Amino acid sequence: xxxxNKEVDYAARxxxxxxxxxxxxxxxxxxxxxxxxxxxxxxxxxxxxxPTSHVMDIVNVWRKDISARSSEELxxxxxxxxxxxxGNFYKVKKIIE
Amino acid sequence: MDFETVIGLEVxxxxxxxxxxxxxxxxxxxxxxxxxxxxxxxxxxxVLPVLNEKAVEFIAKTGLALNCRVNTRSIFAxxxxxxxxxxxxxxISQYELPVCESGFVDIKIDKETKRIRVHRIHxxxxxxxxxxxxxxxxxxxxxxxxxxxxxxxxxxVSEADMRSPEEAYQYLSALKxxxxxxxxxxxxxxxxxxxxxxxxxxxxxxxxxxxxKAELKNMNTLKGVREALEHEVERQxxxxxxxxxxxxxxxxxxxxxxxxxxMRVKEEAHDYRYFPEPDLVPIELxxxxxxxxxxxxxxxxxxxSNRFAAELGLSEYDASVLTSEKPLADYFEAAxxxxxxxxLTANWVISxxxxxLNASGTNINTSPVGPENLRGLLKLxxxxxxxxxxxxxxxxxxxxxxxxxxxxxxxxxxxxxxxEAALAKLCGEAIAETPKAVEEYRSGKERAxxxxxxxxxxxxxxxxxxxxxxxxxxxxxx
Numbered sequence: 420x421x422x423x424n425k426e427v428d429y430a431a432r433x434x435x436x437x438x439x440x441x442x443x444x445x446x447x448x449x450x451x452x453x454x455x456x457x458x459x460x461x462x463x464x465x466x467x468x469x470p471t472s473h474v475m476d477i478v479n480v481w482r483k484d485i486s487a488r489s490s491e492e493l494x495x496x497x498x499x500x501x502x503x504x505x506g507n508f509y510k511v512k513k514i515i516e
Numbered sequence: 517m518d519f520e521t522v523i524g525l526e527v528x529x530x531x532x533x534x535x536x537x538x539x540x541x542x543x544x545x546x547x548x549x550x551x552x553x554x555x556x557x558x559x560x561x562x563v564l565p566v567l568n569e570k571a572v573e574f575i576a577k578t579g580l581a582l583n584c585r586v587n588t589r590s591i592f593a594x595x596x597x598x599x600x601x602x603x604x605x606x607x608i609s610q611y612e613l614p615v616c617e618s619g620f621v622d623i624k625i626d627k628e629t630k631r632i633r634v635h636r637i638h639x640x641x642x643x644x645x646x647x648x649x650x651x652x653x654x655x656x657x658x659x660x661x662x663x664x665x666x667x668x669x670x671x672x673v674s675e676a677d678m679r680s681p682e683e684a685y686q687y688l689s690a691l692k693x694x695x696x697x698x699x700x701x702x703x704x705x706x707x708x709x710x711x712x713x714x715x716x717x718x719x720x721x722x723x724x725x726x727x728x729k730a731e732l733k734n735m736n737t738l739k740g741v742r743e744a745l746e747h748e749v750e751r752q753x754x755x756x757x758x759x760x761x762x763x764x765x766x767x768x769x770x771x772x773x774x775x776x777x778x779m780r781v782k783e784e785a786h787d788y789r790y791f792p793e794p795d796l797v798p799i800e801l802x803x804x805x806x807x808x809x810x811x812x813x814x815x816x817x818x819x820x821s822n823r824f825a826a827e828l829g830l831s832e833y834d835a836s837v838l839t840s841e842k843p844l845a846d847y848f849e850a851a852x853x854x855x856x857x858x859x860l861t862a863n864w865v866i867s868x869x870x871x872x873l874n875a876s877g878t879n880i881n882t883s884p885v886g887p888e889n890l891r892g893l894l895k896l897x898x899x900x901x902x903x904x905x906x907x908x909x910x911x912x913x914x915x916x917x918x919x920x921x922x923x924x925x926x927x928x929x930x931x932x933x934x935x936e937a938a939l940a941k942l943c944g945e946a947i948a949e950t951p952k953a954v955e956e957y958r959s960g961k962e963r964a965x966x967x968x969x970x971x972x973x974x975x976x977x978x979x980x981x982x983x984x985x986x987x988x989x990x991x992x993x994x
Contacts (some may be wrong), residue, residue: 431789435598472591472613472792476801486535486542487591491556497558498550507550508659511600514646 420458423449519718519756522726522748523678523684527691528669529701530642531574536563537641537668538608538796548663552761557641559604559667565795571668572615572799574700575639576809578670579616581694581816582634586806588859590615592639592793597786600660601644609671611790614638615799621674622818623686624796626837628885632687633675642667670701676715681745688712688738689840693817694736696842705737712741717762718752726761727752732776734769735837744769748776820845823886828858837866843880844870850887853895861894868908885914893921901925902932906978934981936988939972943988965989 427447433436438446454491454505503510536543539556556563579586593611619634647659675845679686690708695701703710717729732748735741747769752762767776791893815823824835824845839845844865852861869890872880893910896902902910902925913924925931933939946968949952956964965986972985 433596433789440970473794473797474896475797478589478798480566480797481569482540482566484533485570486537487540488542488547488552488606493555494551495575496554496562497553497555500560505657507548508647508661509600511658511660512632513656514648514658 420451420454422447422454426450518721519727519753520721520723521680522676522714522717522719522728522729523681523745523977525674525678525684525687525715527672527674527688528711528713529640529672529695529703531571531668531670532699533568533574533668533803534571534702535568535665537568537571537588537639538666541666543667545663547663549659550663552663553665558662562846562885563724565608567796567799568668570638571670572801573809574668574698575615575670576801576806577698577813578672578695578700578812579619579637579987580806580810582616582619582621582637582672582691584616584619584634584637586616586801586809587613588802589613589798589800590638591798592796593790594793595640595790597788599643600658600667603662603665607641607643608793609790609798610638615801617782621687621690623683625686627681630683632683635673635675637672638668640669640671641665642669652791669831669895679743681749684714684745685738685742688741690817692738693841695812697820698815699815713747714741715731716745716748716752718749727756727859728764730762730764730776732769733766733779736771740769740771743771743774744776747774751776771868817842817845824858826853829854830858830862834859834862834866838862843879843909847880847883847887851890851894853898855890857894857898859891860897864890864894864911866910872911877917884916884918885911889914889920895927896921900932900934900975900981903978906932931979932981933976933979934984935985939980939984940988940992942972942975943985943992947974947989947992954993965993 424443424447427438427450430450431443466506498504498507498509501509530543531537533543536552536557539554541552541554541557543552544680545552576586577761578584590613591612592608594606595609595611598605614636616637617635618638620631621634622629622631624630633923644660644662644665647655647661649655674687678687692703695703695710697729701709705711712735714732714735715729716732716765717725717727725951730748730752732744735744748767755762763778766779768779769776802908821832821839825832828835830838837844838848847869848861848865851865852858869883869885870880873883878884887970892957893914896910897904897907908922910921913919913928914921917924950968950971953964953967957968968989969982969985972980972989973982
């Protein structure tokens with residue numbers, strides 16, 4: 420598949436990345452070579468292979484439904500990582516619904 | 517032109533677990549913003565989500581109650597989008613291989629049973645809450661509270677099988693009732709624990725393809741869903757009749773104005789780029805697990821209604837009214853003094869109690885007359901202490917004061933008079949005082965006996981045993 424600037428723009432917008440013209444050139448070439456490799460893998464007959472959804476062969480890793488509230492100190496440490504805060508709220512740019 | 521309405525519903529029900537779906541934070545609210553948060557649900561780097569086993573049990577229960585297939589294998593997926601209520605920039609949800617698929621709910625429409633198919637049920641985590649104003653003051657920024665982030669939800673997606681707003685209402689009521697019977701969700705719509713989005717489109721009768729749909733959001737009550745759909749049917753019919761086209765969009769219901777309005781967001785194609793969640797391993801539910809869950813299913817509304825009809829001899833109507841809400845059915849069973857009193861109890865619960873509750877704007881959960889209290893009153897009627905008529909005034913007192921029936925009857929001296937000698941004396945007086953009625957009765961007018969009974973009742977402030985008075989009067993006049 421040929422990757423043009425249009426596909427790179429689309430992927431960049433979905434990932435909220437701002438790319439320069441040079442970067443777009445560079446990434447379209449790299450993405451194209453990655454997809455070419457996938458095409459190569461597609462030549463293999465995988466009709467008898469189960470689709471992989473997880474690399475480890477384990478299932479049902481569960482925990483009991485027991486609740487525990489974080490300490491005030493831990494909450495404070497989490498909030499300290501907020502880009503901006505207002506009291507105990509995370510503060511963000513105005514979102515209009 | 518007449519159009520056929522096509523409706524499909526997506527319901528998000530909050531699961532009634534103590535802890536969140538992938539971490540141990542409590543799900544209960546009310547402790548202040550951002551207190552129920554931890555590194556996992558706020559998406560700090562390097563953390564590992566671990567699935568809550570109760571959430572699995574609850575969705576399997578729901579699937580079985582909704583006649584679904586519980587998949588042997590299911591997996592989680594990342595749904596990716598940017599929005600500040602989602603700290604990881606993806607929501608852990610399910611895409612391919614949900615836990616449950618292909619079920620149905622039967623509803624009653626004009627006394628006919630109609631089957632509404634359930635497409636799938638999957639698990640996902642809830643997002644946080646955004647605040648745009650504090651009270652009436654509009655903010656120039658938005659505030660985020662992540663307490664709700666990671667609370668377990670199950671999304672129940674129906675097929676587009678409903679053909680009227682009423683069918684959608686009946687489906688939602690039945691679904692809510694089943695979830696309440698199962699005890700897997702509180703289903704409180706106003707608290708957002710049971711949310712419904714509706715897809716609705718119209719098409720000319722006979723057309724196979726669906727018309728262009730609108731998605732309706734922001735309905736906070738079951739009736740609100742029905743009203744929003746009714747309004748949308750009219751709006752779309754008007755556009756189509758005028759030769760216009762429906763725009764595929766999301767519309768918000770405004771309950772105050774009674775109309776839907778477009779969200780007017782830039783319609784960029786959603787591209788969620790789902791992929792298998794690498795942090796969570798697959799769920800495998802074998803036959804043993806599923807049959808254990810099945811064995812633990814409680815009696816569901818339909819079975820309970822059938823039992824009320826078969827074992828207690830209630831009419832189909834009474835049985836279905838009483839089981840239409842779990843708390844009501846529980847109340848009825850707790851108030852029932854004995855099997856033989858089923859019809860009496862059903863009448864009292866359906867007409868007297870529900871009537872009073874509706875009139876006073878309360879509901880069965882906050883009834884001032886509890887089931888034990890009503891049972892006390894019913895026993896007094898059964899053993900002849902008070903007449904059915906007096907019981908109604910006693911019930912009014914109970915409702916207003918919260919006192920129990922025995923106390924009120926004693927305090928007000930309302931005990932029924934069944935002393936034959938005393939009643940015989942009063943009947944004699946009545947006959948002497950009302951010669952006209954006596955003459956009419958003797959000339960063959962059976963009805964005239966009623967006025968004589970009335971006289972005795974008046975003399976006893978309604979406390980005389982009416983059956984006994986009837987009997988004595990007839991004897992005296994024969």
